[in-house]
Amino acid sequence: MRNDNEDLKQENRRAPIDGNRRRFVRHAGAATLGAAAVTTGVGGLLAPRRARSQGKTIRFWTWLDPNDSNPRAQVQTRLVNQFMESTGIEVKTELVDWRTLSQQLMRAVAAGEGPDVTRVYSAWLPEHVAAGNLLPLDPLMGAWSTEEREDIGPPLPTFDGNAMAMYIENRLYLMYYREDFLKEAGLSVPTTLEATAAAAAAIRNDRRSGLIWPASTRSSDTFSYAAPMIWSLGGNIVNEDKSAAFNDEGGVAFYSWLNDLVKTHKAMPASLISADEEVLQQAVNSGTCGLAFMGSNRVASTRAKLAVDDSSVLGTHPAPSADGSPPPVPVAGWCLGITPNSQNREEAFALIDALTNTEAQVMNAKEAGEMPVRKSALNDPWFSSPDAADMRGWIEYVAENGRDDASQKLVKSRELNRLINTATQEIILQDRPVQEALDDAASQWNAIKA
Numbered sequence: 001m002r003n004d005n006e007d008l009k010q011e012n013r014r015a016p017i018d019g020n021r022r023r024f025v026r027h028a029g030a031a032t033l034g035a036a037a038v039t040t041g042v043g044g045l046l047a048p049r050r051a052r053s054q055g056k057t058i059r060f061w062t063w064l065d066p067n068d069s070n071p072r073a074q075v076q077t078r079l080v081n082q083f084m085e086s087t088g089i090e091v092k093t094e095l096v097d098w099r100t101l102s103q104q105l106m107r108a109v110a111a112g113e114g115p116d117v118t119r120v121y122s123a124w125l126p127e128h129v130a131a132g133n134l135l136p137l138d139p140l141m142g143a144w145s146t147e148e149r150e151d152i153g154p155p156l157p158t159f160d161g162n163a164m165a166m167y168i169e170n171r172l173y174l175m176y177y178r179e180d181f182l183k184e185a186g187l188s189v190p191t192t193l194e195a196t197a198a199a200a201a202a203i204r205n206d207r208r209s210g211l212i213w214p215a216s217t218r219s220s221d222t223f224s225y226a227a228p229m230i231w232s233l234g235g236n237i238v239n240e241d242k243s244a245a246f247n248d249e250g251g252v253a254f255y256s257w258l259n260d261l262v263k264t265h266k267a268m269p270a271s272l273i274s275a276d277e278e279v280l281q282q283a284v285n286s287g288t289c290g291l292a293f294m295g296s297n298r299v300a301s302t303r304a305k306l307a308v309d310d311s312s313v314l315g316t317h318p319a320p321s322a323d324g325s326p327p328p329v330p331v332a333g334w335c336l337g338i339t340p341n342s343q344n345r346e347e348a349f350a351l352i353d354a355l356t357n358t359e360a361q362v363m364n365a366k367e368a369g370e371m372p373v374r375k376s377a378l379n380d381p382w383f384s385s386p387d388a389a390d391m392r393g394w395i396e397y398v399a400e401n402g403r404d405d406a407s408q409k410l411v412k413s414r415e416l417n418r419l420i421n422t423a424t425q426e427i428i429l430q431d432r433p434v435q436e437a438l439d440d441a442a443s444q445w446n447a448i449k450a
Contacts, residue, residue: 054088058344058351059115061105063098070301072368076355079363083354089347099218099276102127102414105339109133114339116348120165122157122332123221126411129159130450134337136162140349151358153375154331154402165335166352169370171295172329172398173225173319176302178203180313181290189317191324193229193257196291200267203290210267211291212283213258215424216276221413223420224330225293225319227405230254231328232321237407238416242449244442246420247435253322256434259427273428284314293319296394297333300369316390318397328403333373365391371398411450419445 060080064073080091094115096104102124108114109131120128128134137156141149141163149156154170156163175196177189185202200210215222223237223246230237235250245251261267275283281298283289285305294302296316303311321327336352338345354360361372362380366387371394372378378395382388410416423441426432 053344053347053350055090056344056347057090057092058117058342058347059092059094060351061094061096061101061115061118063096063101063119065095066093069304071304072297072301072364072370075363075368079355079360080351083351087347087350089344089350091351099220099278102220105133106131109339109341112341114341116338116342116344117351118337118339119168120335120337121220122165122167122335123224123408123410123413125157125165125335125337126159126409127413128337129164130411133339134164135340135342135345136164137166137338137349137352138163140338140345151374151376153373154333157335165337166356167333167373168336168356169297169364170331170333170373170398171297171371172394172402173228173293174296174299174316174394175319176284176292176294176299177315177317178287178290178313179315180308181208189315191317191320193232193254193320193322195324196320197257197261197265197267200261200291201265204267208288208290209269209272209283210265210289211261212268212272212275212280212289213261213293213424214275214277214280215273215421215428216279217418217421217425219276219417219421221417222424223407223417224332226254226420227407228319228327228329229257229321231403232319232323232325234322237405238410238445238449240406242406242410244445244449247438247442251438252434255424255427255438258424259434262428270428273425295332297370299390300367318401326397326401328401329398330408331398331402331404332408333371371395412448415448416445 062076064070064076066073066077080093083089084091101119102121105114105118105120105128114133120134125134152167154167157165157167181203182189182199185199187199187202190196190199202210204210227237230246230250233250233253235248235254236245239245262270262273277294280289280292280294281302284292284294284302286307299316303314306314318326319329336355338348338352342348356373358374358376361374361377362382364370365372365377366382369391371391383392419441423437426437427434
């Protein structure tokens, strides 16, 4: 099912890891990378029922196009093909733009036309669980041992004691930087907010923006990109009771920094504040953006499409902070779930297992650059190789600095994102005072918070 576009319109105080040419600066302590060997989930769940399952068709919603050269898409396609060959189950892959997947899933399930298996972002899970759009997986996990359950990390997304989805990848939000642009300006990778604004201004020219902040009201969760920086300033996105906190001192300081980045430092054209994540991605690919905030899940595909011969010029680093120390990061990632419209639930769960078992997670890490969600995957020798230096850094960073936060558990997270991004655009494009714009957004959020 292809989306029809509805709803769219000078410091570096740490050393490189292992001399790796694509550097991610690690700050974590002695996080454990290894885990005891664990069998690979329930890939054999349907073995006794193979004859009964052969010829059945399950529908799978994803935005990763089998015809795309994107490494993530290629790995997914290979895993799906292997599943079909080994089980005799036909998988109908239906493409849905990730930016409208959540809305389309709402409509499809309500109409009785939801897929068997769907990708769903972790921040959207509360909304879909509340709407009854996902089935508990526990009844399908009866064959799992305690060891297999404990092999999952981060833990299964659970609501009222029921596992409602399975992570297919884990990620952290990073600052992407072009090392060649910084070198031309005589700069190191910035680690403070102040140095980041100055660096973005220094590398901006007529052909590129120093930095792009994607505050489109269509974006999914821009506030998650902002969270590490707001946390470093002593603020928060929401309080534990889900009431607004982004208009408190820390949030005001961050959005004032963003306002100054555009208007004082001239590091970004004001018009780009309405860009979404895909516009940002294209700008990074083409070299028309020097600094950007995106998830670790995009690193491999971005390097594969970078408009230069040497992809090592694209580096990653933790988000900058108030004082240059490593900020906390949200725990997040794409998940797989089964909708209540599914008539082939055992087969659907078998597909989820095939996409998330240990072998699949190793393949996703090696080839697609996605952080694994099976601890046993880390036993693969690749994770000790120089090629895995970036990922080792990410895994250790999340282990040390991952934060399970209330902002990732909101039923109306997309509405919160719309309100914050509307306020951001008003600040940048209409010169509305930062405190006033954020207070207005906070008042609207508190009236509907969930």
